[in-house]
Structures are given as structure tokens and as C-alpha cells.
Amino acid sequence: MTDQTLLGSYDYRLVVLSAFIAFLASYTALDLAGRVTGSRGWSRLAWLTGGATSMGIGIWSMHFIGMLAFSLPVSIQYDWPTVLLSLLAAVFASVVALFVVSRAKMGAMRALTGSVFMGGAIVALHYIGMYAMRGAAARRYSTVLAALSILLAIAGSWMSLWLAFFFRDEAPGRRRQKIYSALLLGAAIVAMHYTAMAAASFTPSAVPPDLSHAVSVSTLGIAGISGVPAMVLVITLLTSILDRLEEQKTLLNELFEEAPSAVALENSRDSIVRINREFTRIFGYAPAEVLGSRLKDLIICGESQDQSYWDLVKRGRRVDAEDTCRRKDGSRLDVAVILAPFSLPTGEAATYAIYRDITERKRAENALRELSGQLLRLRDEERRRMARELHDSTGQKLAALAINLAVVSESAILADARARGALAESLDLTQQCLREIRTLAYLLHPPELDELGLADAARDYVNGFAQRSGIPVELNLSPDFGRLAPEVETALFRILQESLNNLHRHSGSPSARVQIFRSDAKVTMEIQDEGRGMQDPLASTPGVGVAGMRERVRQLGGELEILSSESGTTLKVVLPLR
């Protein structure tokens, strides 16, 4: 009988068509993996069944077209209930595939089990399909090739499961990889199918075929068998893509609405295009109330009223500032604002305005500043009081004690040399105490600052400093300097002390110059050196240092400026005189 083997031939156009459908089904499968994984509940079930059905139809169509591509010299018909059964096998394979890849994890075992079931279903699809053939020919299978086709089916399934698992996360920028993978999968399906086809050989048969449910497939039929599944696949794919886009849109929308800062989008004609929920929460305006209005008219009342801010943005710069804004009810709030240039999808330039409510922080900062100011004032006051006490009370009593001891030592009644020695020593100790008290008082708060004023106290201090440090200091004062408010005099004196000490310790400057000028409205003090300059004015003076100076100046409503370069440092303080 072997010599009677019927020689079959392939219609290559149909082979190509089957390969194309294989590719399309593979691509859809990879895409569906993500949809099934990404959805929950009913939507997941819908994606699983709908997806599996369309995928199954695709796979089935590929096989059936593949079979139709093969023609024997005898007429062949197909038993349609058996064909339907093979379609069910294809759908089952798809369900297995989508179910397995949409699980949280995929281990080697799960992949293997899945691919055995899926591959088995595909094998079933194929051989059931073959079984549906009705004609004057008998089938025989080559065991080796049939076994190979089964192996290919399982291996292909295994590969498709892993690839689908990989693509289900829907990371962007993987489209090209996805296409290559679909090509690979399609090729695997094609290889499995045509290996299985090659496993079959046909011999003429005298047994009449059972044609009770058989139909023959016309050209129109082929068009239907390939066209309808292709359409189904394409529609599934498009639905999947649209669904994903919709999901992303919802995500972005939520991200915008739920952003923890108030966001407003203004177009190039300065009218608000969109605001988010936080904007409504912070400023009290509902979206419908603001659309088409200008931010400037609604909430802006501080510095950013200035057109220059907005011009900067229009020129493509980003503005980052702190400002004051107005709520709908008219109340004020402190905000951190970022104005960033932005392009609308139409290409129109727009401004992206982000506001964060920092009223609480500002309040805390102010409280802290007030507290540190109060601490400084209290410290100054305390030091002044202690200096007074030491200078005017303890000092005076010690002075009286010294005079009394001098009187005693002059009188002749002390004949005892030991007593005389002790007395002389007592007098000496008393005088030492007196000098120490005087120095201590001076360091706490120079009494001359109160009695003579800043000009004389500064000159005394500068002279003493020059003598101690060996650094000549040029001091220029406005003539007829006069007196200033005690807190201004104290602040300037302390800053002078602090700066000259810093200069002595850190700058290595050979000289210094101090200028203090006053006018009716303000007093200016400039301290210049020719030292190395402060690399970091804050770091070079641990502790209070410059920060303390700044705070003093701020308390008095003045300004402190430090210009540091390699040729020296200039510290400038300006205080208003009220």
C-alpha cells in the first residue's frame, strides 16, 4: 500500500496566510496577558473569557487554514461537529495560557504544568482537526514526527507563557520587543503545525467516508475562516489598546487631581484651563468658578503680582518663590509657588502653577524668630544687669574694702611682721578682685556703652583690640556721632566685637577698617579686612557667629550683608533709626 501514498501539495498563499494569522494571534495573546493581569473582578473575567475566545478562534483559524493549504488529489470534506470540537480545544488552550500568565508569580513548575496543558490542547486542536477530514483517503502518522510535533507544541507553549508573563507589565517602550516575540511565537506555532502535517501521510481508501455532517470548503469559505478570526483578533487588540489608554488617562487624571499641591494650568492668554482638587481645597474656588479667569485676578496678591515673574515663565524659565495669596473668602495664606513653562497638546504655550500652603511653616518660623529675638534681648538685658551689678555694687564695695585695708596698713598698731604681710597680701588680692570684676563687667556689657555711647565704646574697644591682637584698626566715625537707642548701640557693639574677633581668629588679615556713619534715618557700620575671606561665613564661625548677627539685625529691621572675596571681607550692617 505504501507505493500508493497520495502526494499532497501546499498552496503557499494559504501557508503565508496561516503564518500571518499565527503572528496576529500571538501578538494579541501577549497584549491580552497584560489586560487580564491588570484588571480585577468582572472585568478580569470578561478579559479572560473574551480574550481566550478570540485568541482560540485565532489559533484555530491558523490551523484550519494550514490544513486547507494542503491539498490531496482526492476531494476532501470536513466533518463540522469535529471541527467545532477542535475550536473548543483552541479556546481551552487560550484559557490555560491567560490564566497561567496572569497569576502573581510564575515558577518553573507552574510554567511546565501550564505548557503541558496548553500544548496538549493545541495538539488536540490539531489532531482533532485532522480527524475531521473526510475523503477517499486513509491517514497514517509517522510516530517520530508526531512525537516531535507534540514536543514542539509543549515547547512553544512554554515559550509563549514566559514571553507573555514578561510583557504583561505593560512597561512602555517595549513595542518592538513585543513584535519580535510575537513573530517568534507565530513561528513556533507554524513549525508545530507543519511538523504535525508532515507526520501524516495519506493513502487512497476504498472505504467510503462518513459524509453525514461533512461540508466542503469553498474559496469563499477560506476567506471567512481566515477573515473573520483576523477581524476578531484585530478588534480584540484594538479594544485592549483603547482600554489601556483609557486606564492611563484615568491614572494621569487622578495623579493630577490628587496631587498634594494646588495646581493650576493657565494658557498663553492668561486664562485658567484647569485646576485640581487641592487648588479648590486651598483657595476655595470650584473648577467651574475659575475656568477662563486669570490667576492674577483670583488669588495673587503678593510679590508675584509683578508681571516680570510671568514674563520669565513665558520666556521658558522656571520661577520658584515664596509668596502671599488670597483665598476666595479674602483671607490670606503664605505659599511656596513654582511657575513652570508648559506646552499644551495643541502646542500652545502655557504656565503650570503649583502652590503649596506654607502658612503653618511661616508661622512657626516667625514664632521661632521672635523667640530667638526675645532670647537675644533677654540675654543682652541680663548681661547688662549683671555688668551693672558687678560694676556698681560689688566693685564699689571692693574699692571701699581696698581703701579700708590701706588705712589699716598705714596705722602703726600692727607691729607684727606676719600680720603686716597678710594685710599687704589682702590689699593686693582685693585689688586683683577689683580688676577681675571690672574685666568681667566689661565683657558682659561695657558700662561705657551706656555712659558714653557707641562712638566712645567702639573707640575704646578698637584701641584695646589693636593693642591685644597687634592688628591696626582704622576707625572712622561720623563727627558728632551722638547717641542712638540702647538696643541699636548694643547690637552694633556686639556685631563689632564678633566681627573683629572672627577677623583675628580666622582671616589672617594684616589690618582692618571700621566705619560707622549715621544719618537721620539710618546708621551704617562697615567692617573691612584684607584677609583670606570667609569661605563659608556660617561654617567658619561655629555657634552663634554670623547667624546671631543676622538675627540681631533682623530684630531691629535692618540689613546685614557680607561680601567675601580673596582680597578680603566686608561686613555691612544698616539699621534704621526710629
Place this chain on the structure above:
Amino acid sequence: MRRMQILVADDHEVVRKGIRTLLDGRPGWAICGEAATGSDAVAKTARLKPDVVLLDITMPGLSGLEAVPEILKAHPPAKILVLTMHDSGRMASRVLAAGASGLVLKSDAARDLILGLEALRKNKVFLSPKVTSLLVNELRQNQGEPAPDVLTSRETEVLKALAEGKSNKEVAHRLGVSPRTIDAHRAHIMKKLRLRTLSDLVHFAIRHTLVDV
């Protein structure tokens, strides 16, 4: 020898008492009165006409420094010996400038008070050694910038013009010389006045009212 009449003005009783004890029984000295405030000292000077007023500086009301000229007005022949805690060169300068004849630091009073009174009796000035060194130090220290009179009249003209914001060229044109000459003048001015920048120069001119602002 006539006993010198002394008025002791100090707001601390312990100090006044100590001084009284120190001077009591010394031939040549007599305490004619005590005062606890600056104005009290002026009033008692007018009434008691002492030869010497021993004056503290830190006192309630009128301070010792403010009392010096008042006391001298009340009784011009009175000599004033200031007795103070302030070891300040500026304070010393101020009281001496106001008319005091001597200055003794309270820390050195046991030793210097008698010496000071003796000096005043001989119409001499007396300063505690510490005060002398403070004053010397003050004289030696740079007392600030040079006065504008170190400049020649031409240099002063250039300085004024530059301070008004004129450029070298404009100044040269106004004075009818070359810009290079102005450069040289400018360098001289800077050197003489120990200035570094043009802004220093402008400030100098403003301080010394060479230009209007």
C-alpha cells in the same frame, strides 16, 4: 598750712566712709562735705566752695562726667579729682577735656588717692599709671583717616569732581588737563587718604562734606 577742703561725691556710702577714714587725721586735709549724686555735688560745691572735689563718675541723675563743667561753673577755683571704676581711655579723655585735673582708678585708690590729692595741691595734674597707658595707647592708635587738608587744592578739586560721579575724561576736560594727569592725581589722592576704591573716595568726600548728597 591751710587744710585743703575736700568734697567727696560718690553714690556709695561704703566708699565715702572709706575715703573719710583714709583722710581723717591726715594733716593738711579736711572733708568738708559729702554728696551722693551729681547734682548734689554741684549744689554742695556752690555752697561749701571746696578746694577739691573727689568725684565718682557713675552716679544716679547727673553723672560725674556731666557734673564736671557744672562744678567748675559753680566754683571755678575748685579742682576735680575723678575717682572711677572705668579704665577707659575715652572716659579719661572726656573727663580731662571737661576740666578735671586728675583721674584715679578705684582699683588703685588705696595707693593713688593720696598721691593724686598731693599733686592737685601742687597745681599738678595726676593720672593713675593705668590711665596714662590707656591714653598713650589711644594716641598711638590710628585715630581714623587723614583729614582732607593733606590734599593740595588741585587734588581737592579732582576729588570733588570724581565724587560727583564725573569720569576721568570729564574731569580732565573741566580742569583743562589730560586724562593721564587726572589718573596721576587720583593715584596720589588714594595714597594720601589711604583709600582703595572709587567708592571709598566718594564716601570720604561725603563724610567731609566736600560734595552735596
